[in-house]
Amino acid sequence: MSWLSKLFGNSLQEADLSVLNTDVHSHLIPGIDDGSVSLEDSVNLIRGLHDLGYSKLITTPHIMSDFYRNTPEIILKGLDNVREAISAEGIPIEIFAAAEYYCDHDFELKIGKEDLLTFGDRYLLFELSYLNPSDNFDTVTFKMQLEGYKPVLAHPERYPYWYQSFEKYEEIRDKGVLLQINLASISGHYGTVAKRIAERLIDNNLVDLLGSDMHKLSHIDVYKKAIKEPALHKLLNSGRLLNSSL
Numbered sequence: 001m002s003w004l005s006k007l008f009g010n011s012l013q014e015a016d017l018s019v020l021n022t023d024v025h026s027h028l029i030p031g032i033d034d035g036s037v038s039l040e041d042s043v044n045l046i047r048g049l050h051d052l053g054y055s056k057l058i059t060t061p062h063i064m065s066d067f068y069r070n071t072p073e074i075i076l077k078g079l080d081n082v083r084e085a086i087s088a089e090g091i092p093i094e095i096f097a098a099a100e101y102y103c104d105h106d107f108e109l110k111i112g113k114e115d116l117l118t119f120g121d122r123y124l125l126f127e128l129s130y131l132n133p134s135d136n137f138d139t140v141t142f143k144m145q146l147e148g149y150k151p152v153l154a155h156p157e158r159y160p161y162w163y164q165s166f167e168k169y170e171e172i173r174d175k176g177v178l179l180q181i182n183l184a185s186i187s188g189h190y191g192t193v194a195k196r197i198a199e200r201l202i203d204n205n206l207v208d209l210l211g212s213d214m215h216k217l218s219h220i221d222v223y224k225k226a227i228k229e230p231a232l233h234k235l236l237n238s239g240r241l242l243n244s245s246l
């Protein structure tokens with residue numbers, strides 16, 4: 001327990017997520033990955049994020065050669081449908097799409113050959129296996145940078161093979177890979193170790209972006225827990241997050 005939670009107990013105020021303006025990681029396009037299952041589901045998820053304070057969403061469907069063979073065309077067509085639906089519902093929120101690229105061999109081959117979906121200033125969101133370190137991590141991040149992309153690693157706090165070597169986070173951050181942690185990690189949704197790593201990343205000023213990584217409506221309750229956590233207050237007050245500049 002941090003000194004803040006000792007001091008304030010459960011009375012810590014809810015953080016205001018509207019200061020972030022933009023969410024940079026979610027799965028809101030129906031039927032193309034393990035996120036939203038229908039257009040109606042998408043509308044409900046988006047309404048939930050709007051009610052939490054977000055005014056702009058950059059949704060990031062999985063692109064993974066084994067499971068989710070999405071293309072920019074599939075994603076952007078889905079985005080059009082979602083935009084129509086939220087406009088019909090009158091939800092005042094902007095939505096754009098990028099992708100969450102899985103660091104597989106296919107991804108490595110695409111860099112420099114195909115147009116990749118990015119957000120902001122050529123930020124490129126990618127994720128790793130939860131089970132094994134990726135053999136091609138260094139090659140892929142170097143290729144991204146060579147092509148003028150800014151690599152953003154999704155949820156670094158969720159890769160257990162790095163839990164005993166915190167210096168790994170400093171090492172990749174020093175190489176220019178930006179780090180995006182998940183809001184739900186701060187509330188302990190992915191376990192106590194992921195929570196502790198997220199807090200340590202925050203304490204060491206290694207976090208560049210905060211993402212919801214929303215997949216389903218039940219996540220809203222998890223976010224409502226996270227906004228009471230001292231670590232989130234600290235992160236929002238750090239002034240380091242790029243979300244509001246997007």
Ligand SMILES: [Fe+2]
Nearest residue numbers: 025026100213
């Ligand atoms: Fe994700």
